[in-house]
Amino acid sequence: MDTKIPYKIYLAEDEIPTQWYNVRADMKNKPEPLLNPATGEPMKAEELEQIFCKELVKQEMDDDQRWYDIPEEILKFYKMYRPSPLVHATFLEEALGTPAHIYYKYEGNNTSGSHKLNSAIAQAYYAKEQGLKGVCTETGAGQWGTALSMACQYFGLDCQVYMVKCSYVQKPFRREVMRTYGAKVTPSPSMTTEVGRRILAEFPDTNGSLGCAISEAVEASRSQEGYRYELGSVLNQVLLHQTIIGLETQTACKKYGIKPDILIGCAGGGSNLGGFAAPFIGEMLRGEADYKVIAVEPASCPSLTRGKFAYDYCDTGKICPLAKMYTLGSQYIPSASHAGGLRYHGMTPVLSQLYHDGLFEARSVKQTDVFAAAVQFARVEGTLPAPESSHAIRVAIDEALKCKETGEEKTIIFNLTGNGYFDLYSYERFNTGNMSDYIPTDEELEKSFALLPEVK
Ligand SMILES: *Cc1c(COP(=O)(O)O)cnc(C)c1O
Numbered sequence: 428m429d430t431k432i433p434y435k436i437y438l439a440e441d442e443i444p445t446q447w448y449n450v451r452a453d454m455k456n457k458p459e460p461l462l463n464p465a466t467g468e469p470m471k472a473e474e475l476e477q478i479f480c481k482e483l484v485k486q487e488m489d490d491d492q493r494w495y496d497i498p499e500e501i502l503k504f505y506k507m508y509r510p511s512p513l514v515h516a517t518f519l520e521e522a523l524g525t526p527a528h529i530y531y532k533y534e535g536n537n538t539s540g541s542h543k544l545n546s547a548i549a550q551a552y553y554a555k556e557q558g559l560k561g562v563c564t565e566t567g568a569g570q571w572g573t574a575l576s577m578a579c580q581y582f583g584l585d586c587q588v589y590m591v592k593c594s595y596v597q598k599p600f601r602r603e604v605m606r607t608y609g610a611k612v613t614p615s616p617s618m619t620t621e622v623g624r625r626i627l628a629e630f631p632d633t634n635g636s637l638g639c640a641i642s643e644a645v646e647a648s649r650s651q652e653g654y655r656y657e658l659g660s661v662l663n664q665v666l667l668h669q670t671i672i673g674l675e676t677q678t679a680c681k682k683y684g685i686k687p688d689i690l691i692g693c694a695g696g697g698s699n700l701g702g703f704a705a706p707f708i709g710e711m712l713r714g715e716a717d718y719k720v721i722a723v724e725p726a727s728c729p730s731l732t733r734g735k736f737a738y739d740y741c742d743t744g745k746i747c748p749l750a751k752m753y754t755l756g757s758q759y760i761p762s763a764s765h766a767g768g769l770r771y772h773g774m775t776p777v778l779s780q781l782y783h784d785g786l787f788e789a790r791s792v793k794q795t796d797v798f799a800a801a802v803q804f805a806r807v808e809g810t811l812p813a814p815e816s817s818h819a820i821r822v823a824i825d826e827a828l829k830c831k832e833t834g835e836e837k838t839i840i841f842n843l844t845g846n847g848y849f850d851l852y853s854y855e856r857f858n859t860g861n862m863s864d865y866i867p868t869d870e871e872l873e874k875s876f877a878l879l880p881e882v883k
Contacts, residue, residue: 432515432683432685433515434514434515434517435512435513435514435515436512436513436514436515436679436682436683437510437512438510438675438678438679438682439510440506440510442510442678442682443502443505443506443509443510443671443675444497444671444674444675444678445496445497445502446494446495446496446497446674447494447495447497447667447668447670447671447674448493448494448495448667448670448673448674448705448706448709449486449489449490449492449493449494449495449667449670450666450670450701450705450706450708450709450712450777450781451489451490451491451663451777452490452491452492452493453493453709453712453713454490454712454777454780454781455712455784456780456783456784457490457780458490458663458751458776458777458779458780459738459750459751459776459780460488461475461487461748461749461750462738462748462749462750462882463748463749464740464745464746464747464748464749464880467749467882470748472484472485472488475487475488475748477649478645478648478649478655478656478747479655479656479657479664480550480553480554480556480557480559480655480657481553481557482553482556482557483550483553483657483664486663486664486667487662487663487664488663495667497549497671498552500552501548501549501552504548504578504581505545505548505671507537508536508537508544509671509675510675511532511533511534511536511672511675512532512533512536513530513531513532513533513675513676513679513680513840514530514531514532514533514808514843515528515529515530516529516530516531516808518807518808518809519804519807519808519824519827520827521807522803522807523824523827523828523831524831525827525828525830525831526830526831526834526835526836527826527827527830527831527835527836527837527838527839528685528836528837528838528839529823529827529839529840529841530685530687530838530839530840530841531820531823531840531841531842531843532672532675532676532703532840532841532842532843533810533843534672534699534842534843534844534845535810535812535813535816535843535844535845535846536846538573538577538604539570539573539574539577540570540573540813540845540846540848540849541570541571541574541768541813541815541844541845541846542669542672542698542699542702542842542844542845543570543571543573543574543575543659543698544574544577544578545668545669545671545672545702546574546659546664546665546668546669546698547571547574547575547577547578547657547659548574548577548578548581549664549668550562550575550578550657550664550668551575551578551579551581551582551584551657552578552582554579554582554584554655554657555582555583555584557655558653559584559653559654559655560584560585560651560652560653560654561579561584561585561586561587561651561653561654562575562579562584562585562586562587562648562654562655562656562657563587563588563589563644563645563647563648563651563654563655563656563657564586564587564588564589564644564656564657564658564659565588565589565590565591565615565637565640565641565643565644565658566588566589566590566591566594566605566640566659567591567594567637567640567695567768567770567771568591568594568598568601568766568768568813568815568849568850569590569594569598569601569602569604569605569849570659570768570813570845571659571660571768572588572590572601572605572610572612573601573604573605573608574659575588575610575657575659576588576604576605576608576609576610577608579608579609579610580608580609585609585611585654586605586608586609586610586611587610587611587613587644587647587654588605588610588611588612588613588644589613589614589615589617589640589643589644589647590602590612590613590614590615590640591614591615591634591635591636591637591639591640591770592614592615592616592633592634592635593634593635594635595612595614595615595635596614597852598849598850598852600849601849613643614635615635615639615640615643616633616635616639616640616643617643619643619647620642620643620646620647621646622639622642622643622646622744622746623639623642623643623646625744626639626642626743626744630760633760634760636743636760636761636770636772637770637771637772638740638741638742638743638744638757638760638771638772639742639743639744639760641658641741641742641743641744641747642742642743642744642745642746642747643744644656645742645744645746645747646744646746659696659698660695660696660697660698660771660775661696661697661698661741661750661771661773661774661775662775663775663776663777665696665698665701665702665775666697666698666701666702666705666775666777666778668702669698669699669701669702669703670701670702670705670706671702672699672702672703672842673702673703673704673705673706673707674706676703676706676840677706677707680840685838685840686838687707687718687838687839687840688718688719688837688838688839689718689719689720689721689826689837689838689839689840690703690704690707690718690719690720690721690839690840690841691720691721691723691819691822691823691826691839691840691841691842692704692721692722692723692819692841692842692844693722693723693724693766693769693815693816693817693818693819693842693844694722694723694724694730694731694769694774694778694789694818695724695766695768695769695770695771695815696771696773696774696775697722697774697775697777697778697779698775699842699844700722700778700842701775701777701778703842704720704787705777707720708720708781708786708787711786712786719787719788720786720787720788721787721788721789721790721822721826722778722782722787722788722789722790723789723790723791723792723818723819723821723822724769724789724790724791724792724818725761725766725769725770725791725792725793725794725797725818726791726792726793726794726864726865726866727761727762727770727794727864727865727866727867728755728761728769728770728771728772729755729791729867730752730753730754730755730771730772730773730774731753731774731778731779731782731789731791732789732790732791733755733791733867733872734753734754734755734772734773734774734872735753735754735756735876735879736751736752736753736779736783737751737752737754737879737882738750738751738879738880738882739752739754739756739757739772739773739879739880740757740880741757741773742757743757743758743760745757749880749882750773750776751776751779751780752773752774752775752776752779753773753774753779753782753783754772754773754774754879755772755773755867755872755875755876756772756872756875756876756878756879757772757773757878758875758878759772759867759871759872759875761867762865762867765794765798765814765850765852765853765856765857765862766794766797766813766814766815766817766818768813768815768844768845769815769818790822792818792821792822793864793866794814794862794864795857795862795863795864796821797814797817797818797820797821798814798817798853798854798857798862799821800817800820800821800824801814801817801820801847801854801857802854802857802858803824804817804820804824805847810843810846811846811847811848812843812845812846812847813844813845813846813847813850814847814850814853815844815845816842816843816844816845816847817847819841819842819843819844820841820843822841823839823841826839827839
């Protein structure tokens with residue numbers, strides 16, 4: 428195709444995909460089911476419906492239906508901030524002097540600042556459909572809580588957010604955005620839940636973790652009539668909603684004849700990478716194409732590169748179902764790194780299974796190297812990236828520099844999940860040379876693995 432590729436590719440409104448893609452339909456080895464922590468048996472739909480909305484449980488358990496129509500009301504909301512641009516990073520290519528072609532899908536161009544809004548609006552919609560009063564959730568860095576407050580406000584639902592304590596302290600303005608959209612925000616662990624009080628009694632100085640905040644939000648949702656819990660990553664349903672990213676990317680690539688060789692995404696719970704890469708991995712599973720897909724995780728929380736593929740609790744308080752995933756252990760509390768959105772001990776079961784089956788590779792990177800890439804990117808491309816997203820930038824730059832050595836003209840696409848406007852405390856640490864790298868020792872990880880639950 429000889430259509431000239433613009434710097435920013437914006438699809439037209441009527442080119443926004445109208446279906447989500449369920450990669451499980453194309454997987455030969457399906458992800459293992461969630462287990463009831465009390466009985467060790469697969470969770471039944473009725474049990475999951477005590478925690479999540481009904482329609483979302485259906486999506487969670489469906490390994491067969493390949494395409495899901497996106498409801499009209501959700502498509503209408505998507506138009507507020509989608510399609511998101513696919514940007515040809517020509518300034519970065521020039522600065523690196525690489526023959527590689529680098530593109531990034533930019534998901535940071537909405538008020539929540541990240542891709543999380545793609546699933547938040549879907550989850551709020553199904554809660555509203557079910558006639559619920561409100562939802563409870565956790566937030567790590569704050570992006571998910573912000574996204575869900577926006578979505579709940581749109582549908583007139585109450586939104587209660589447990590925010591990991593270190594983020595609550597570091598990012599007071601995130602909290603204010605959530606409150607502006609009507610959410611109630613509580614730092615976690617807190618004294619408002621039984622599990623919060625238990626964790627605080629054991630670890631009075633804890634900075635909190637996503638695992639603790641999840642336990643609190645689940646407990647809060649179960650103790651209030653007409654409430655359910657919603658989660659911004661890890662679950663199959665979240666990956667499903669996030670495929671809007673990958674499908675839009677494919678549409679843009681087709682339109683301009685772009686053929687990616689390498690696809691890169693950062694990985695916390697796995698939702699952005701899953702949503703971005705799943706449609707491409709689907710082509711691989713069906714034998715239609717081949718791509719090199721790379722997950723990038725922080726060296727401080729390396730679930731794919733150093734974790735175990737095992738059944739584990741999804742939360743620190745051990746009240747959630749067990750999931751078979753790559754995990755560092757539910758009792759592992761990562762150091763207070765500056766990529767809050769990547770501080771989760773496990774990885775979504777879908778990506779865990781695909782990784783186990785060799786469909787993509789994973790790398791871990793140190794945070795000082797990540798911020799060096801973030802600054803380099805910001806200076807040439809203009810956009811200030813979120814620290815989480817900058818993990819993908821790091822590896823995209825590394826791959827482009829390899830092409831410079833070999834002279835290969837590879838096409839690299841990475842997912843730029845969010846903007847860094849609320850991460851300036853972290854940028855300050857980096858700019859003043861006060862950022863350190865924390866990498867857990869094998870002994871620390873072994874201690875955590877020893878606490879993995881026994882599952883027959
Ligand atoms: C939450 C978040 C992530 C990580 O979550 P995934 O579920 O792994 O995608 C990455 N980037 C940003 C900007 C986030 O907000």
